[in-house]
Amino acid sequence: MSLLILVISLVCLLRIHDCKTNLMLSFDLVKFSKFTLQSVTKRYRVSTVKPIKRMESLKMKLSDRLSGLVLPVNYNLKLHPNMEKGTFEGHVNIHVNVKEERKHIYLHTKFLDIKNVKVLKDNKDIPVAKFFEVAQLEQLMIHFEQALPAGHYHIDIDFSGSLTKSIVGFYASRYKDRTMVASKFEPTYARQAFPCFDEPEFKATFDIALVKPKGYTALSNMNEISSVHDSKTNTDVVSFARSVPMSTYLACFVLCEFDFKETEINTNGIGDPFTLRSYARKGETQKIDFAQSIGQRATEFYIKYYEVPFPLPKLDMIAIPEYQSGATEHWGLITYRETSFLIDDATASTQNRISVANTIVHELAHMWFGNLVTMKWWDDLWLNEGFATYMQVKALDAIEPSWTMLDQFLTKTMHSVLVSDAKLASHAIVQTVETPDEITAIFDAISYNKGSSVLRMLEGFVGEENFRRGVSDYLKRYKYGNTVTQDLLASLEPYFKKDHPDLNLTLIMDTWTRQTGYPVLTVTPGDAHTLVVSQARFLLDRSATYNTRDNQFQYRWFVPITYKTNQGTSKRIVWFPNEESNVTITLSPGDTWCKLNNNQVGYYRVSYTEEMWGQLIQQLKGKSEQLTLSDRAHLINDVFALATAEYVSYEVAMNLTTYLTVEEDYVPWDTADTEFVKLASRLENSLGGEGLRKYVQHLITPLYKKQSWDQTDIPVIQKLLRVRILSLAARFELPQAQSKVRELFLSWLDSRGTAGAKDMEPDLRSIVYFYGMKSASQAEWDKVWQLFLEERDPQEQQKLRHALSAPANTNILRKYLTLAWDQNNVRTSDYLIVVQYIANNPSGRALIWDEIRAKWPEYVKRFSLNSRYLGNLIPGISSTFDTEVKLQEMESFFSQYPEAGAGEAARRRALETLRGNIRWRETHEPTVTQWLNDYLTNL
Numbered sequence: 001m002s003l004l005i006l007v008i009s010l011v012c013l014l015r016i017h018d019c020k021t022n023l024m025l026s027f028d029l030v031k032f033s034k035f036t037l038q039s040v041t042k043r044y045r046v047s048t049v050k051p052i053k054r055m056e057s058l059k060m061k062l063s064d065r066l067s068g069l070v071l072p073v074n075y076n077l078k079l080h081p082n083m084e085k086g087t088f089e090g091h092v093n094i095h096v097n098v099k100e101e102r103k104h105i106y107l108h109t110k111f112l113d114i115k116n117v118k119v120l121k122d123n124k125d126i127p128v129a130k131f132f133e134v135a136q137l138e139q140l141m142i143h144f145e146q147a148l149p150a151g152h153y154h155i156d157i158d159f160s161g162s163l164t165k166s167i168v169g170f171y172a173s174r175y176k177d178r179t180m181v182a183s184k185f186e187p188t189y190a191r192q193a194f195p196c197f198d199e200p201e202f203k204a205t206f207d208i209a210l211v212k213p214k215g216y217t218a219l220s221n222m223n224e225i226s227s228v229h230d231s232k233t234n235t236d237v238v239s240f241a242r243s244v245p246m247s248t249y250l251a252c253f254v255l256c257e258f259d260f261k262e263t264e265i266n267t268n269g270i271g272d273p274f275t276l277r278s279y280a281r282k283g284e285t286q287k288i289d290f291a292q293s294i295g296q297r298a299t300e301f302y303i304k305y306y307e308v309p310f311p312l313p314k315l316d317m318i319a320i321p322e323y324q325s326g327a328t329e330h331w332g333l334i335t336y337r338e339t340s341f342l343i344d345d346a347t348a349s350t351q352n353r354i355s356v357a358n359t360i361v362h363e364l365a366h367m368w369f370g371n372l373v374t375m376k377w378w379d380d381l382w383l384n385e386g387f388a389t390y391m392q393v394k395a396l397d398a399i400e401p402s403w404t405m406l407d408q409f410l411t412k413t414m415h416s417v418l419v420s421d422a423k424l425a426s427h428a429i430v431q432t433v434e435t436p437d438e439i440t441a442i443f444d445a446i447s448y449n450k451g452s453s454v455l456r457m458l459e460g461f462v463g464e465e466n467f468r469r470g471v472s473d474y475l476k477r478y479k480y481g482n483t484v485t486q487d488l489l490a491s492l493e494p495y496f497k498k499d500h501p502d503l504n505l506t507l508i509m510d511t512w513t514r515q516t517g518y519p520v521l522t523v524t525p526g527d528a529h530t531l532v533v534s535q536a537r538f539l540l541d542r543s544a545t546y547n548t549r550d551n552q553f554q555y556r557w558f559v560p561i562t563y564k565t566n567q568g569t570s571k572r573i574v575w576f577p578n579e580e581s582n583v584t585i586t587l588s589p590g591d592t593w594c595k596l597n598n599n600q601v602g603y604y605r606v607s608y609t610e611e612m613w614g615q616l617i618q619q620l621k622g623k624s625e626q627l628t629l630s631d632r633a634h635l636i637n638d639v640f641a642l643a644t645a646e647y648v649s650y651e652v653a654m655n656l657t658t659y660l661t662v663e664e665d666y667v668p669w670d671t672a673d674t675e676f677v678k679l680a681s682r683l684e685n686s687l688g689g690e691g692l693r694k695y696v697q698h699l700i701t702p703l704y705k706k707q708s709w710d711q712t713d714i715p716v717i718q719k720l721l722r723v724r725i726l727s728l729a730a731r732f733e734l735p736q737a738q739s740k741v742r743e744l745f746l747s748w749l750d751s752r753g754t755a756g757a758k759d760m761e762p763d764l765r766s767i768v769y770f771y772g773m774k775s776a777s778q779a780e781w782d783k784v785w786q787l788f789l790e791e792r793d794p795q796e797q798q799k800l801r802h803a804l805s806a807p808a809n810t811n812i813l814r815k816y817l818t819l820a821w822d823q824n825n826v827r828t829s830d831y832l833i834v835v836q837y838i839a840n841n842p843s844g845r846a847l848i849w850d851e852i853r854a855k856w857p858e859y860v861k862r863f864s865l866n867s868r869y870l871g872n873l874i875p876g877i878s879s880t881f882d883t884e885v886k887l888q889e890m891e892s893f894f895s896q897y898p899e900a901g902a903g904e905a906a907r908r909r910a911l912e913t914l915r916g917n918i919r920w921r922e923t924h925e926p927t928v929t930q931w932l933n934d935y936l937t938n939l
């Protein structure tokens with residue numbers, strides 16, 4: 001990619017054409033720039049390098065984007081994988097509609113060996129002058145001797161490819177001694193399976209045929225319509241029904257020897273009933289009952305919610321042993337990582353269930369929102385991902401209300417992105433992207449977490465039923481089509497206008513989606529029982545400088561303010577237009593305190609005067625009924641961020657946490673847990689660290705005493721609270737918890753594999769394995785490593801993989817890292833997670849940092865620069881760095897390897913975090929340490 005940039009800037013210097021999108025280049029320059037030499041097929045060779053000046057007579061458009069003038073209508077695709085050889089043969093016949101006369105057609109291809117290209121009109125060959133591949137653009141270029149008139153054509157291509165090159169595209173996956181074939185195309189990997197117009201707007205129908213060995217099952221988006229046996233090769237050619245129009249990234253092909261379970265979906269008259277099937281490896285089907293149950297109920301929920309029939313005749317879900325991401329919403333055939341799908345009642349924790357359920361309902365939401373109606377281009381990815389991420393909580397709230405997912409939205413989704421979005425290195429929700437690296441990089445917290453937070457805020461002021469109706473109208477209006485953000489807003493607008501005739505919904509939402517970051521509202525008492533509210537961009541580094549004129553809204557937002565007082569929740573929304581410098585809230589007689597942003601539905605922070613914070617802390621301590629558990633979580637979350645950014649003293653933040661001795665709900669504790677863990681890593685190895693340990697022990701003791709280490713039958717949310725408190729106790733080394741954990745760990749380890757061994761309660765496993773391993777000897781570690789290698793259950797494997805990273809002994813961690821690199825021990829799709837685990841351990845941090853710098857080229861080779869997971873590893877492993885030395889090391893590492901691929905923004909984030917950590921230590925550490933000291937002395 002950086003090579004391409006180099007060429008672009010070269011051309012810009014020559015002032016030839018607009019450089020951004022319609023870059024014009026000659027073949028000569030393509031040759032000149034060297035980047036395609038190896039990819040130009042034998043059929044076409046550029047023989048002379050003409051002088052650059054001759055580029056005036058350019059003939060060819062070079063762009064990452066395909067022309068909109070050649071539209072695929074149908075793909076007739078046959079794929080024949082050969083699992084023994086690890087290769088596949090393919091044939092595709094693409095029916096295209098050429099809208100305007102032209103001499104060339106470009107489409108996508110990557111890593112494929114293109115053997116033959118024919119273009120036909122009415123079954124007659126059209127002479128092809130040459131075809132060749134430009135690897136840098138991942139395109140196949142077909143040039144004709146004479147211009148093609150507008151009209152319908154068929155492009156017929158024979159090709160072959162590798163199944164073992166990566167774990168995206170079309171690939172083979174091994175498990176035990178078996179092999180299966182699967183695919184993962186989102187966002188730009190369909191082109192690795194077949195030449196295609198690989199952009200979401202090019203929707204077409206698909207006639208898919210897969211060749212499979214006998215005994216295998218072939219699956220694709222649609223239902224099977226025929227299977228023809230070829231006795232010579234002992235294979236079956238399985239053909240599937242023609243698909244509805246869909247984007248290439250949603251196509252999916254699987255060959256496996258799995259079993260399944262099925263259920264009928266009750267559509268309540270909205271469309272025909274259909275079958276939902278869940279697939280897993282043979283012998284594992286008892287682990288799909290949970291997914292099947294969630295899947296069935298969520299699908300029925302969505303049909304009612306959207307009021308749109310499920311668009312396909314069947315729906316399958318499948319757990320794939322080697323899978324790059326958590327899951328992908330392939331239409332009619334949703335693919336999952338095993339840990340995101342399989343639940344073994346005997347070993348899975350409550351948290352495992354909730355997380356599997358979340359993934360399933362997320363992917364199912366896409367079957368309509370995303371698949372039926374798709375973003376025009378990846379710029380609007382947030383619409384897909386933000387929406388599905390928000391629907392997760394709505395669907396689960398409907399089908400499992402006792403899980404209180406609406407409150408958990410704060411800790412699962414919103415709080416983390418409020419941190420990353422308070423950095424200069426963040427980006428706007430709607431962001432221009434062009435290249436595959438840029439596209440994969442925006443599958444990030446901004447698209448998912450901020451996208452969903454902003455939609456939640458929108459629903460908050462539009463109203464739940466209005467929001468649903470707008471979404472339903474939108475799906476009906478644009479089905480099988482593509483949209484931009486504005487299309488959703490236009491569908492919501494009539495419902496919004498009913499209650500807000502004077503406001504402009506597009507303007508309001510544009511301020512949230514088209515500029516980076518979010519505001520902090522500063523509240524000060526005004527005249528005569530009023531509050532004056534002003535706004536400013538919230539940055540964790542308050543001294544950071546940026547140009548406010550670099551976007552049209554100048555970092556001001558159109559803010560819906562909600563609030564409550566001691567007398568209850570105000571029904572009114574106070575609108576704070578981006579162009580006003582402040583707004584006034586008029587309190588009622590008798591209002592003694594006020595809290596803004598009910599349940600933290602608004603995507604902003606609120607800063608009060610110290611006196612007002614004091615009042616709120618009193619309310620928290622007095623267990624005010626007005627403050628919901630989301631309000632309490634919100635206050636904890638805000639006060640720490642505001643203290644870091646120096647809007648309020650750290651003393652106030654610490655003062656606020658003293659109320660936790662009376663807090664008994666999960667979500668506020670989960671919020672506090674995050675803050676304490678962050679604080680602990682900032683204070684590591686300092687006096688403050690010891691103080692914090694004692695302080696947290698003090699806070700949790702009342703609630704710890706109410707928990708049991710024995711299995712108890714309690715509601716789900718109580719189970720989550722119990723695990724949170726017990727793990728905080730272990731994390732902050734409460735002596736009675738520490739000894740209990742070690743005792744449970746050793747008795748588990750000793751009895752494993754012996755007759756009568758008692759299994760440990762699933763909810764305690766993560767805690768006991770991990771904290772039990774903290775002080776493990778090499779012998780104990782080796783034993784757990786063996787258990788890990790022998791373990792077959794993916795959730796259990798994952799807990800053990802985590803536990804293996806716990807020891808305080810760096811030599812053990814070094815051994816772990818070496819063993820994990822071998823993919824016979826740890827799968828490629830899990831390896832980077834192990835690296836992150838070890839880096840989270842203070843004893844492993846330096847080890848990982850050295851490893852990454854020393855072996856970076858090997859990492860790039862194994863995972864590719866296009867992997868956002870590799871890109872995100874850098875901010876991940878360096879998140880606690882807080883010295884100038886580390887800053888220099890990081891800068892020199894980046895300059896040694898300037899190509900960041902999809903990890904470009906991640907590098908900037910990492911640097912900004914590191915500088916922030918240095919600043920934090922200098923600015924706040926003394927205050928926090930002093931506060932802890934004073935508090936503990938007065939206990």
Ligand SMILES: *[C@@H]1O[C@H](CO)[C@@H](O)[C@H](O)[C@H]1NC(C)=O
Pocket residue numbers: 504505506507510
């Ligand atoms: C609403 O705001 C958008 C974006 O600022 C603007 O383009 C549009 O003209 C506005 N509509 C009306 C009716 O004022």
Ligand SMILES: *[C@@H]1O[C@H](CO)[C@@H](O)[C@H](O)[C@H]1NC(C)=O
Pocket residue numbers: 532534581582
């Ligand atoms: C609020 O805005 C008005 C109008 O711009 C201004 O005159 C006033 O000083 C502002 N008040 C505060 C407290 O900032």
Ligand SMILES: *[C@@H]1O[C@H](CO)[C@@H](O)[C@H](O)[C@H]1NC(C)=O
Pocket residue numbers: 610614649651652655
């Ligand atoms: C923190 O709480 C203590 C004890 O209640 C109080 O004396 C102190 O003023 C508070 N600090 C701030 C900055 O509010």
Ligand SMILES: [Zn+2]
Pocket residue numbers: 329362363366384385388
């Ligand atoms: Zn998604």
